[in-house]
Amino acid sequence: MPKPKKAPATNGKPAQASTASAAAAPPPPTSSAPPSWPPFKPSLPITDLAFDTLVDDKVVVLRNFFPKSLCRDYVSFLNTLPLITTPGKPKRGMAVRVNDRFQIDDQKFADRLWYETGLKEAVLGGGLEHLWGGEVIGLNPNIRIYRYTKGQFFDAHYDDSNKITLTLPPSDDTPSPNRQVPAKTTWTLLLYLTSASEGCTGGETVFYSHDRQVAKEAIAVAPETGMLLLHKHGNDCMLHEGREVTAGEKWIIRTDLCVGRGGR
Numbered sequence: 001m002p003k004p005k006k007a008p009a010t011n012g013k014p015a016q017a018s019t020a021s022a023a024a025a026p027p028p029p030t031s032s033a034p035p036s037w038p039p040f041k042p043s044l045p046i047t048d049l050a051f052d053t054l055v056d057d058k059v060v061v062l063r064n065f066f067p068k069s070l071c072r073d074y075v076s077f078l079n080t081l082p083l084i085t086t087p088g089k090p091k092r093g094m095a096v097r098v099n100d101r102f103q104i105d106d107q108k109f110a111d112r113l114w115y116e117t118g119l120k121e122a123v124l125g126g127g128l129e130h131l132w133g134g135e136v137i138g139l140n141p142n143i144r145i146y147r148y149t150k151g152q153f154f155d156a157h158y159d160d161s162n163k164i165t166l167t168l169p170p171s172d173d174t175p176s177p178n179r180q181v182p183a184k185t186t187w188t189l190l191l192y193l194t195s196a197s198e199g200c201t202g203g204e205t206v207f208y209s210h211d212r213q214v215a216k217e218a219i220a221v222a223p224e225t226g227m228l229l230l231h232k233h234g235n236d237c238m239l240h241e242g243r244e245v246t247a248g249e250k251w252i253i254r255t256d257l258c259v260g261r262g263g264r
Contacts, residue, residue, distance in 0.1 A: 161234030
């Protein structure tokens, strides 16, 4: 069964329907041609990648996934993309989200993030293999860029799991190229490109463990430049929100971990 699409509680009381799951929100228009993403310079990883657990079995982070210099390069580049501001008034049952975003299906860039950064080795060999919901085979090619400026936010919501098809490179077992593999997303990946050191204040990602917005139960994660945050989504997704940015800009690259689904 999917995560209930109920309105989360605020301070123990039911919230308005507009703060319910955002998973059903219509996607913004996507670009047809992938952009020319900047190279990963210096070569990645710049340090040994090790997961820190913020919430057992639900939220982990990899710090220093991108160096600050690469984050600056990406922010400069992302500023040139045709970002679209999301509507401030969502349809019934969708969470309120006010930000600027760009979305593209780009398998090559997803593969670069997976194979050329040390992420694959950290995910498959970091001692947390039991968390991912199956054998991780890559990242979702649906790449989303989020920019939050002063006054923008993402209200409380859940992230759904989605069934997709990945195009994988040859392997030792199947040397033929362009393998089409059924997959599903299991964990959200958020790569923070800015933080307080770049003048961004506010914008914390906040998790609630009991499906209600109660201040004393909030687990707030402040943006850290170059940090990768992973949180479980689908049936076991925690209620979470992106707090309002009060100064500067919060930039995020979003994708998802994908596991094989055995032809289903």
